Amino acid sequence: MTIIAVFEEMFGRGVFWAMVLVAAVITLAYLYVLVRDRAMSMRKFLLAQLSMPIGGALAVWFVMLMTNSGFRDIGGPIDWLVLLGVFAAGAIGFAILVYVVQSIVRGKASDA
Numbered sequence: 001m002t003i004i005a006v007f008e009e010m011f012g013r014g015v016f017w018a019m020v021l022v023a024a025v026i027t028l029a030y031l032y033v034l035v036r037d038r039a040m041s042m043r044k045f046l047l048a049q050l051s052m053p054i055g056g057a058l059a060v061w062f063v064m065l066m067t068n069s070g071f072r073d074i075g076g077p078i079d080w081l082v083l084l085g086v087f088a089a090g091a092i093g094f095a096i097l098v099y100v101v102q103s104i105v106r107g108k109a110s111d112a
Contacts, residue, residue, distance in 0.1 A: 030100050055092075056088065056090045
C-alpha cells in the first residue's frame with residue numbers, strides 16, 4: 001500500500017490509475033493476440049524490439065515531466081538505477097504495445 005501511495009503522490013491519483021488501467025488493457029490485448037494467433041510472429045516481434053529505445057526514452061521523459069525533475073536532480077547511484085528501471089519498463093511495455101497493434105491491424109498473417 002505504501003508504494004501505491006507514493007506513486008499516487010508522484011503522478012496524481014487520476015494519472016496513476018489511468019496508467020494502471022492502460023497497462024491492464026494492453027496486457028489483456030497481448031494475451032488475446034497470443035491466444036488468437038497461437039504463435040508469435042517473429043517479424044512483428046523484431047519490429048517491436050526495434051521500437052524499444054523509443055518506449056524507454058518516452059518513459060523517462062514522462063517521469064521527468066510528471067515529477068518536475070531533470071537530469072541535474074539525479075544525485076546518486078540509486079537514482080541512476082531507478083532511471084534505468086524506468087527506461088527498461090518503458091521499453092518492454094512499448095514493445096508489447098507495438099506487437100499488439102501490429103497483430104490487431106495486420107491480423108493473423110504468416111511470416112513470409
